[in-house]
Amino acid sequence: MKNQSIGKKDPKIANLIEEERKRHNLTLHLIASENYPSKAVREALSSIFVVKYSEGRPFKRYYGGTENIDKLESLVEERVRKVFRLSKKWAVNVQPYSGSPANYAVLRGLLKPGDKILTLPLSHGGHLSQGTKVSLSGQDFKVSHYFLSKEGFLDYKEIEKIAKKTRPKLIITGYSAYPRKINFKKFAQIAKKVQAYLLADIAHISGLIIGRVHPSPFPFADVVMTTTHKTLRGPRGAIIICKTELKQKIFPKVFPGLQGGPHNHTICAIGVALKEAQSIQFKKYTAQIIKNAKTLAKELKKYNFHLISGGTDNHLILIDLMNKGISGKEAQDNLEKAGIIVNKNSIPYDKRSPFNPSGMRIGTPALTTRGMKEKEMKKIAAWINEVISNPKSYSKIKKEVIKLCKKFPLS
């Protein structure tokens, strides 16, 4: 096999890569769950570690030739401990392929099929892998729900009532579309009262927690799961952290329960992302994510956008578009024509279907990675307003968007 570059060997795919790079470079990505990992993280992702099989755990493998993998995986586990300041009471597993299978491994590890779980439904900001009917997490377990208040906030008194009534074996907190802080301590108190496990799914907010701009789920949750590609700014992957006494239940569900060989190139890149996350710059980055989201929220409110819960404490904003006479899908499509990428989203108590919901979700992690600040957020809010009130303005706005993007090129 000749060792040619991808451009020579496979021009068609090389071209798609280039087109995708251009698309990112010339559009504003406001998808709350996406981010741009650094060059170093991407280098690690395509490293020689992609080759190796290493089923098992560090220093307990089923394959030979794993001396470097053992060092790598234990180093990455150590970095997880460091960024979250964990004592020896916590066990770490960096092997899950992604967040959804990691959540499933936790559920199957701690529960028997048919056991009860208590979650926030998808329509109120929960994630598909948290007990929805279409997911195995919802098919294998009996699912009850707590809900957000009419104003869009977690209501801990109400959650406690529902927990006492439904007596779940496990409660999930941590969401995909909740713009406010989560009080993990209160969740732990509720879980304790009904003798349920508490799973904190910090997929969206783990970077903010590491940067200390959002409260930590430690030591309150029994298990913490995070993806590594959202605010944490690593490769696509996931981490499970649990109390050591639960490790024998949960870790065998990751391997061999659900997975085979770990994706060592991913683990390698998670390690690099965690090293970056230890820096002062990362802490500043997470603080800027929130400043940007708050600015965007304030500006959008000036244009009479209705924000669920009235604003944001974190990296994302959920907008109810009903008063603008436009659906989430139309808003998403119109904004995309202007080079502004968002996703349609259900809002709590939505009267429309999830395929064409009443809201849209926007987030600031990716734009903040590009270096944008409050000044740019003000411009972006004005453009969003203009496109939504006058869809025909998209070509004019698109030119402005491209001009701004060129000032903040992707590295």
Ligand SMILES: *Cc1c(COP(=O)(O)O)cnc(C)c1O
């Ligand atoms: C993104 C997300 C996940 C799952 O992540 P995947 O890696 O896409 O499977 C799980 N939980 C929450 C709350 C999320 O936002």
